[in-house]
Amino acid sequence: MLGIEFIVLIPFLLKYRQLDPSSKWIFYYILCSLALSLGSVLIMQLYGNNMWFFNLMHFLQFVILSLFYLTCIKSPKLRYLILRLPIVMLCIFSVDFFRMEGMKFYDSISTGIKAALMIFYAISLFMQQLGDKELIEKSIYINSLPTFWYNSGIFLYFCSTILFSISLSLTQTQKVQASIPMNMVYVTYVIVYTVGSISMILFYVGLTKTKLLKYADH
Template sequence: MNLVQFVILSIYYQYLIKNTVIKQLIKILQAPAVIVFFLDFFKLEGMMTFNSIFATIRTFLLLSYGILFFIQLLFDEDLVKEAIFINTLPNFWFNAGLFIYLCATFLHYLTFNFFMKHGVANSHMVILSLVFISGIIEGILFYIGLLKAKKQHA
């Protein structure tokens, strides 16, 4: 499911980002990420463990795409000319929700196998709580994005 999510979100960011070089880079980076997924799944960590290597790389790439989208919004001359505030765009809210969730899951994916190997369950539970809280915040921000999209179509 992580692989499917990564491909879908990469296509989403390809659609959002206007810079053709970055669009091409997103398309190119999908291939090495898929290779890392299969290496991680079949060779490095195996099928019976959490594949934190791919999950960490996937999350880092998606965070990078989100940062690039935020930067694009900040310097978008078309939005300035039309006097459109970025907080009125549904994709801003969707990206903000994804970004908050991915920030928390990046920490979780990066440390998961370490905490499981060394039996530090309490630290893992704190990070997992942050992931759950960020998921709630993501849902709220997605809802705001959906409200903004509804207003644009009305």
């Protein structure tokens, strides 16, 4: 995914001064994903294990995406929840990172909860946009909104990878690794990278819609 992340990052960087708040958070998310890809390769070569870096960066991605949804979602109750859940997730992540699954393994518990929350946020935003009376009155189609495409990319990625996130730590144990054919492991990684690449393309489509931005900050 390193190549597609870099390619998509360039137009965001070129248009950075014209980006609305939601687009800027997607830019930071892509930047974080690029740092994750580069850093994980480098750390793996130097130390032989990069899972601690994966886990830290995944928590950072959760915070960034939470702030993205905070700029898009209007419901006061949901905004209150989104604003405070990163603190709860930090506690869950810390316990998972230091006590349960550890630094040398993929922290599936905290990452799985993160994926479930992202899916919930994405569905909430879709429902908001579908039922928004102001959009209907102005005859604005939701697929003309940048946030629709950003949200679609996030929703697609986490729906496709949530089971992978939940089960990855199990596959890292020697006993389970011996019972899983390597072909299945490779296929799983290919699916994750393919879906991730499609999500990046959807982010770019959302960026192309920013010039049409005339509705609130969406």
